[in-house]
Amino acid sequence: MCGITGWVDWSKNLSKNKETLKAMTDAIEHRGPDAEGFWLKDHAALGHRRLIVIDPEGGAQPMVYQIGEDHIALTYNGELYNYLELRDELLAKGHDIKTNSDTEVLLHAYLEWDTDCIRHFNGIFAFGIWDERQDRLMLGRDHLGVKPLFFAEREGQIIFGSEIKSLLSHPDVEPEVDTEGLAEVFGLGPMRTPGKAVFKGIQEVRAGHFMTFSENNSSDEKYWMLKSKEHTDDVETTVNTIRELLEDTVKRQLIADKPLVTMLSGGLDSSGLTAMAGKEFREDSKALSTYSIDFVNSEADFEEDFLRRDLDEPWVNRVSEHVGTNHTSIVLDSDKLVDHLLVPMRARDLPGVGEIETSLYLLFTEMKKDATVALSGESADEVFSGYPWFHQEEYLDADIFPWLMNLGNMGGILKDDIQEKLQLKQYQKERYQEALEEIPELEGETGMEAKQRRMSYMFITRFLPFMLDRKDRASMMTGFEVRVPFCDYRLVEYLWNIPYEMKRIDDIEKGILRRAFADYLPEDVRYRKKSAYPSTKDDEYLQRVQRWMLNVLDDPDSPILSLIKEDVVREIAEGRHPGIDGSRAKGLLDYLLQINAWLKEYQIRINL
Incomplete structure (x- = not known):
């Protein structure tokens, strides 16, 4: 790279x-x-x-x-x-x-x-x-x-x-x-419109x-696009085709003249790739090294929620023992996360998702000490339709991207005149409509299947680019290469036309992938419920970004002050806002701190 x-x-x-x-x-x-x-x-x-x-x-x-x-x-x-x-x-x-x-x-x-x-x-x-x-x-x-x-x-x-x-x-x-650039920043967040750079x-x-x-x-x-056609393979053929494509892809992506490792979260995607890579390493009389991320006091602080069902580390250890890898767990504390919060923004040249990106950068920094290349399970959820939104009518029938529905209205923190100029809700709808018009519909497909195809297109062409941006910038900022086998275009083409119900066979997300990994992973690992990328639950992190935000608000030279309602943001930073607290406050403050630093460090001229 x-x-x-x-x-x-x-x-x-x-x-x-x-x-x-x-x-x-x-x-x-x-x-x-x-x-x-x-x-x-x-x-x-x-x-x-x-x-x-x-x-x-x-x-x-x-x-x-x-x-x-x-x-x-x-x-x-x-x-x-x-x-x-x-x-x-x-x-x-x-x-x-x-x-x-x-x-x-x-x-x-x-x-x-x-x-x-x-x-x-x-x-x-x-x-x-x-x-x-x-x-x-x-x-x-x-x-x-x-x-x-x-x-x-x-x-x-x-x-x-x-x-x-x-x-x-x-x-x-x-x-x-x-105006369009700011609408991207406040209306779409880090999920930029393809082709636009803010x-x-x-x-x-x-x-x-x-x-x-x-x-x-x-x-x-x-030169390349998704093409819709009827999927005629039966379940067994589909499973075998997916397995063969992944085996070929992993084998190709293991070629390197520098040390290569894998990322391992204990989830289905990274575990399956690790098992495939581990098999290739064993056949060459080598042991694969794997890396995971954890946070100080994660076990004591853990709370199950919609996105995170359980802790990763027990599953990481289970897979590492099964495959026979040399495993290293990188443990981060809140001080390190806050101290490096702005590094991913500088890597991306744009505000990002804060702590989740920071932890990824710090993980790669440690991995770089031992290797130059890694395989990652990134993009499996997008191409295998692994998110819950694929079977929830509220999201399937929305007129904006589904991930924006969970973020809340950023416009509420903007000054009235800025809101009027940006028209964020309208901007979101227009970008969503553009994406809809690109979709290669399958003739005769209607109802739920057509909606799920549309949802799949949104995730592959609008959400996945953000995930790939995040991984590329966080890794390359450390001079470290990350490869993504699930993005092999042959696999993506094949998966595009598999009906959602077949992808979700056995009544579980990515059921077809779980079957494809049958010869590689124990059953308990294969059927572990999806758990999102981990995040710190340490109260100290939120307290530190709150104090940082208050300092920004108290500095009359902070460029973000020309855009935001200071009283509303101050309520959030002081923990007094009635509707934005906890993880929502943490994510919002992370983002606003990055926007302020971005405007200041890049000496951006705002032309509305």
């Missing part, structure tokens, strides 16, 4: 602009702490920060191929899990591939198939290719959007990078937010898309 950046200007010679390119590249040094690279020539400048995972000697970037006097230059972030097959295919076609890196395979795939190369890839990737033969830039992103890629168009220039901070390091990109004039290459830019035109092409 790496960080990429660069820009193209058809009206200028950029070969002398290394200082700007280096600033853009330095901004994402954390994504690639092992090496840096630059390529500047005429109208293009490409930068790269490298995290070495495969082929330490042969994968240096930007990678350049020369045809006559023309150069084709690549800066690339990600992994191609089918690169060995592609390498063989390209060699058979006469390509001279000198290294063992997937980077060179990607470059030669472009030389062979031009922009259609992206249709040959199975992996997680974001890349930029400058082709001097056509004076054209190509930007491409993987099927589900695991790897990030942002761009800005400025007066005949295209400026791009893995993270927004890289673009903001270019002198022509200013940190400005307009900052005015900065956009995101959408998942499953590639874009091309030349001097006089540009194009945006969707």
Whole structure:
């Protein structure tokens, strides 16, 4: 995994602009702490920060191929899990591939198939290719959007990078937010609209898309999409297909020249992947290492609720013993969580979900001490329809995204004139309607099944990107790569058309996945009820963020004061608000503290 950046200007010679390119590249040094690279020539400048995972000697970037006097230059972030097959295919076609890196395979795939190369890839990737033969830039992103890629168009220039901070390091990109940007922040929270980056004039290459830019035109092409068709496989065939796809995916994603581990929560998803990976390790006479997260006094503080049924650690130990892993539990306290609250915001360049993101970052920080790569169970709930909302009429019939119904109305804390300008409820409905219009409906499907298909689309295309953003930024902030086998596009395509009732076979969420893991996990682990990502229940955490918020309110220079009703937020921070307390208060204060720091640290100009 790496960080990429660069820009193209058809009206200028950029070969002398290394200082700007280096600033853009330095901004994402954390994504690639092992090496840096630059390529500047005429109208293009490409930068790269490298995290070495495969082929330490042969994968240096930007990678350049020369045809006559023309150069084709690549800066690339990600992994191609089918690169060995592609390498063989390209060699058979006469390509001279000198290294063992997937980077060179990607470059030669472009030389062979031009922009259609992206249709040959199975992996997680974001890349930029400058082709001097056509004076054209190509930007491409993987099927589900695991790897990030942002761009800005400025007066005949295209400026791009893995993270927004890289673009903001270019002198022509200013940190400005307009009405739509603030509506994203307060109306949708961290679950951004695909393609939007909150900052005015900065956009995101959408998942499953590639874009091309030349001097006089540009194009945006969707190369992959979900297609609806009748699922004709019986239950046994479906179970076997899921198992075979996961086995193949895990095997591919274990390829690395650096130490690889897995994340283990004791839940179905991470446990199943750990068991599959552990089997591969044992066959190679190795022991797999696993990591989990816990909190000080978690057992004493635990309270069962709708999202969290029981503690993870007993199940973590059960799975670790069953698979035979070397397990490490990372235990965090409230002080560490609060002290690092703003780090994920700086990683994301946008406010996030607070303590839940902070703990993930701290977990990766510890894992990085022993490894460079990890497998994660992320996205199984989204692609297997594992959330309770899939069978609850209240959410299936809503006119906004279901997760927003649980967050409450952020507009209530905004000043009246800001509320009037942002129109948050209307903004939420419009973004939801846009998503509805994209859905590939199945002809003849009606009633509950049609509603569940719509819900599935929302989670795959609107909620999952947030989860992937969270994991990418939290891990790459520490120079650590996390792979997500459940995001293999072949698996997602297959699952898309499985009826919800079959996914929920045995009257339990993700029942079909539980059956697929039958040969890998004990029955009690397979049928453990879903429990959400853990969160601290320590009262000290809430008290500390309350005090922090009060300090923000008492500082007349706090930029957030121009947006919020101070009296309402003060009530929340003092624990006096009649409707917002406990975990809701904690989440809201986490978010507001991040917004204030974001506005201040990034020196954002608000233009309403």
